[in-house]
Amino acid sequence: MGSNLPVIAITVGEPAGIGPEISLLAAWELRAQVRPILIGDAAYLAMLAHDLDKNIRLMGISQQALRHNGLPGCGKDQITVIDCPLAAHVQAGQLDPRNGRAVLTTLDVAIEAIQRGWCDAMVTAPLQKSTINDAGVAFTGHTEYLAQQTNTPQVVMMLACEASKHLPQPLRVALATTHLPLREVPDAIKFDDLLRTLQIIHNDLQEKFGIAKPKIFVTGLNPHAGENGYLGREEIEVINPAIQHARSFGMDVHGSFPADTLFQQKYLKDADCVLAMYHDQGLSVLKHASFGLGVNITLGLPLIRTSVDHGTALDLAKLGTGLADASSMKVAIRIAAEMVARQNASRNQAANHN
Template sequence: MSQQRPVIAITVGEPAGIGPEISLRAAWQLRHELRPVLLGDAAYLAMLAHEIDPSIRLMGVSQQALHYNGLPGCGKDQITVLDCPLDAHVIAGQLDPRNGRAVLQTLDVAIESVQQKWCQAIVTAPLQKSTINDAGIAFTGHTEYFAEKTGTGQVVMMLACEASASVPQPLRVALATTHLPLKQVAAAIEFEQLLNTLKIINYDLQTKFGIAQPRILVAGLNPHAGENGYLGREEIDVISPVIAAAQGLGLNVLGPYPADTLFQQKYLQDADCVLAMYHDQGLPVLKYASFGLGVNITLGLPLIRTSVDHGTALDLSKRGVGHADAGSMLVALRMAAQMVHRQV
């Protein structure tokens, strides 16, 4: 394993939320383990850093200088900031659509930084989708945006947490569908899409998590996994045939299991990932067990991208510096660094 510090691009997210604060805190805390590169408004981050801890040292780099010279060297007691200037003054806790385009620009610069090999992975702080949409840009979320910008046909959202007092072993929950209204979920679960989802999960667990033969448990869509067709036929018509096809390809996939009983120790103790059929089927379980310490990972991308498991927390930001918990950002950064090491 390489002993060099992985270079991680960190987009600081919605400037009026807690993203800039938790990004600064986590970057400073982990600066000896990895090289953090913050993407945001350099002047605003410098002001905020001084308020958090006057000993935090930042080195601003313009995008023009980055394109001419690449990423400059940086010592272990300094954080690099790639300057993505905002268009309006930041008021903590108050959204301003004038800053929507600048927030989106941080994602573009982060993607370019990895593609140009200036950075090795991306970690994203939470942004506010409405601010970007209010700026006149159609935007549904980080996951979809990274897929579009990297030309990736299908990606998979997975949330993960490390073992803890409440979680005996690492827990990973992937989603067959993501941000869909519940009434659209059943129609979105199709054979090829679901089989590709399992292939992506299996491949990324092998390459990014170092699991040689991942064991994946699949939840049913309907109560009691359809009750042999009496409570719905999706398990019979789509999910079970997909599982059989995946097994035929050599994947260690089991199910479908009733979702209400799947998340218990006797099933999870030997599982590397659970595939839930929709957002609120699997994620409430993981977030209940690990909220504030979970990590959002986009599988299937040609780059490493992790994120925090929470939102912008405008209410906390409005109360001032010192109320936000950087725990999820710390775990997201460490997990991204571990993935980089595995791929070196």
């Protein structure tokens, strides 16, 4: 395997769900394009690999050996697994809180691997928040945990999908608020936060997506974007002023637009990203358009992180191996690799100018 391949840490997620299966399948299929490093229980992954495809070859390494010697070399038809042992036997489809802390450890190991320069980016398979909370650890989600562990004051959730026969160009939708009850959304939309969100989107589209002058469209919060205050004043008092302020900084930001009409090709063809005000306003559209090929990307972190756009699918896992679709995981890995290449090119260009 060529040494110039991007090294991608892949956390396999909730062991009772489809995460380990789709991680194995995607890593094995893409091993000529990236060097995948699986992070999970090595023994369980070896057993699962044998059931999925007897050609899959894994090489386990302990966390202690990794920290002492760094990432070992690996043959082109072998995948390295950083071992994060589970506390309890896995029964597909059945959650077990005893394994919650081990799932969380995979995230810590991936962060460390990037910070130490062993890996270039991380891709996360879905996990079950309740299992980690039931294990006694307060946990609200990947995005929030990664921000906390990297001391990042604000991050932005963005989902994206590649161009396809259904979509003539990539679609990217970022969120001003994420996992909040709907009644709390208006109070959570604040001028300073919205301005920082736009800055994060602008910067990451430049550095990690290679878009020199990103164009960002912003939805309103209310129907018809408030209709000049008759259907709500958040647009007048918060959203539109933040947009104008962002434009004064040189960002190409437009809006606010009514969300029910913005998501049409005649408008989207001019946008590099749409910033929606809340979760279902933007993601319902993207998940319908992406046909299971969407990718979750966390913007604003000091590292590259992508993920699938679906959950643990416990019911599917319970039916047995070989049924899960790894398409979203494969796209997540490819997009992470592309982001690594663009970020490296951007940094090299900046270094050459200094």
